[in-house]
Amino acid sequence: MGASQLLQTLLSILNLCSRAWGASDEAYGTLFQNYGIVLFRGFDMIDIYGPLEVIQFAASYRQINVSLISETMNVVTTERLSSAMNPMNSSVWPTLPPTHTFETAPVPDVLIIPGGPGMRSPDMNRTLKYIAETAPKVKLVITICTGSGLAARAGIMNGRKATTNKTSWPSIIGYGPNTTWIGHARWVEDESRYPPVWSSSGVTSGLDLMFHFVETFYGADNATFISTIMEYERHRDPSWDPFARNDTVTR
Numbered sequence: 001m002g003a004s005q006l007l008q009t010l011l012s013i014l015n016l017c018s019r020a021w022g023a024s025d026e027a028y029g030t031l032f033q034n035y036g037i038v039l040f041r042g043f044d045m046i047d048i049y050g051p052l053e054v055i056q057f058a059a060s061y062r063q064i065n066v067s068l069i070s071e072t073m074n075v076v077t078t079e080r081l082s083s084a085m086n087p088m089n090s091s092v093w094p095t096l097p098p099t100h101t102f103e104t105a106p107v108p109d110v111l112i113i114p115g116g117p118g119m120r121s122p123d124m125n126r127t128l129k130y131i132a133e134t135a136p137k138v139k140l141v142i143t144i145c146t147g148s149g150l151a152a153r154a155g156i157m158n159g160r161k162a163t164t165n166k167t168s169w170p171s172i173i174g175y176g177p178n179t180t181w182i183g184h185a186r187w188v189e190d191e192s193r194y195p196p197v198w199s200s201s202g203v204t205s206g207l208d209l210m211f212h213f214v215e216t217f218y219g220a221d222n223a224t225f226i227s228t229i230m231e232y233e234r235h236r237d238p239s240w241d242p243f244a245r246n247d248t249v250t251r
C-alpha cells in the first residue's frame with residue numbers, strides 16, 4: 001500500500017469514526033457507493049429486499065451500485081435445504097440471480113450479510129471464506145437477522161457485540177465464540193475496531209437499521225423522504241425491542 005493510499009485509508013477511518021459519533025461531514029456519503037449482498041440458498045427475502053428497497057431509493061441522489069454475490073451465477077432460491085424442512089411439500093420459493101460470483105465481485109464499501117434458514121447449511125465453506133476475506137477490506141459490515149450468525153461462523157465476530165433474530169437466539173449465539181450477544185436490541189453498532197459491524201435483530205428490524213444507516217451517512221432528510229415514500233413508521237431507538245430476550249450473553 002503506497003503512502004497516499006495509507007493516508008486515504010486513515011482519513012476514511014477517522015472520517016467514519018467522527019461521522020458515526022455525530023460529527024457532520026457532507027462528503028462522507030460518497031464513500032459508500034458500492035454495496036455487496038451475499039446470496040445463499042435458503043436466504044430470507046426481506047433480509048435482502050428490505051435493505052435493497054432503502055438503498056434503491058437512496059440511489060436517486062447519488063451513484064450507488066449493488067452486487068448480489070454468490071458461489072456461482074446460478075439463480076439462488078429461498079427453498080429450504082432439505083425436504084424435511086418442507087413437510088407440506090409447498091412451493092413458495094422465489095429466486096434471485098446473482099450479479100457476481102465471489103471471484104468476480106468488486107470489493108464493496110458496505111458488505112451486507114442477510115440471514116435465513118439456509119445460513120445453517122454445513123456446505124458453506126466458500127461463502128464463509130468470502131466473508132472472512134472480504135470483511136477486513138470493507139468500510140462497514142451490516143448483518144440482518146441471522147446473518148450475524150453467518151458472520152460469526154465466518155469468524156469475523158470475535159470481540160464484537162451483536163444481536164440477531166430473537167426467535168433463533170439460542171442456536172445463533174452458539175456460532176459466536178467471544179461475541180457479546182445483546183438480547184435486548186432492535187440493532188447493535190459495534191465500532192470497537194475497523195470496520196464497524198452493525199447487526200440487526202430479526203427480519204424487519206433490518207429496515208430500521210438501514211434507515212439509521214441512511215440517516216447517519218446520507219442525512220436525516222433522505223431517511224425521512226424514503227421512509228415516507230415507503231409509508232414506514234421507523235423505530236429509531238435501538239433499545240426498542242418487544243421481541244427481546246432477557247439475557248445478554250458473552251461467549
Ligand SMILES: *[C@@H]1O[C@H](CO)[C@@H](O)[C@H](O)[C@H]1NC(C)=O
Nearest residue numbers: 032033034063064065066106
Ligand atoms: C457503478 O456502475 C457504473 C456502471 O457500470 C460505473 O460506470 C460506475 O463507475 C460504478 N460506480 C462506482 C462508484 O463503482
Ligand SMILES: *[C@@H]1O[C@H](CO)[C@@H](O)[C@H](O)[C@H]1NC(C)=O
Nearest residue numbers: 083084086087088089090091
Ligand atoms: C410430501 O411428499 C412426501 C414424499 O413424496 C410424501 O411422503 C408426503 O406424504 C407429502 N406430504 C404432503 C403433505 O403432501
Ligand SMILES: *[C@@H]1O[C@H](CO)[C@@H](O)[C@H](O)[C@H]1NC(C)=O
Nearest residue numbers: 044115116117146165167168
Ligand atoms: C428466525 O428464527 C426462527 C426460529 O429459529 C426461524 O424459524 C426463522 O427462520 C428465523 N428467521 C430467519 C430469517 O432466519
Ligand SMILES: *[C@@H]1O[C@H](CO)[C@@H](O)[C@H](O)[C@H]1NC(C)=O
Nearest residue numbers: 121122123124125126128129
Ligand atoms: C468445510 O470446512 C470445515 C472446517 O474447515 C471442514 O471440516 C469441512 O470438511 C469443509 N467442508 C467441505 C465440504 O469442504
Ligand SMILES: *[C@@H]1O[C@H](CO)[C@@H](O)[C@H](O)[C@H]1NC(C)=O
Nearest residue numbers: 155158159176177178179251
Ligand atoms: C476467545 O478469546 C480467548 C481469550 O482471548 C482466546 O483464547 C480464544 O482463542 C478466543 N476464541 C476464538 C474462537 O477466537
Ligand SMILES: *[C@@H]1O[C@H](CO)[C@@H](O)[C@H](O)[C@H]1NC(C)=O
Nearest residue numbers: 061218219220221222223225
Ligand atoms: C438527499 O441527499 C442528497 C445528497 O445529499 C440531496 O441532494 C437531496 O436533496 C436529498 N434529498 C432529500 C429528499 O432529502
Ligand SMILES: *[C@@H]1O[C@H](CO)[C@@H](O)[C@H](O)[C@H]1NC(C)=O
Nearest residue numbers: 166169183243244245246247
Ligand atoms: C423474560 O423474562 C420474563 C419474566 O421472567 C419471562 O416471562 C419471559 O418469558 C422471558 N422471555 C424470554 C424470551 O426468555
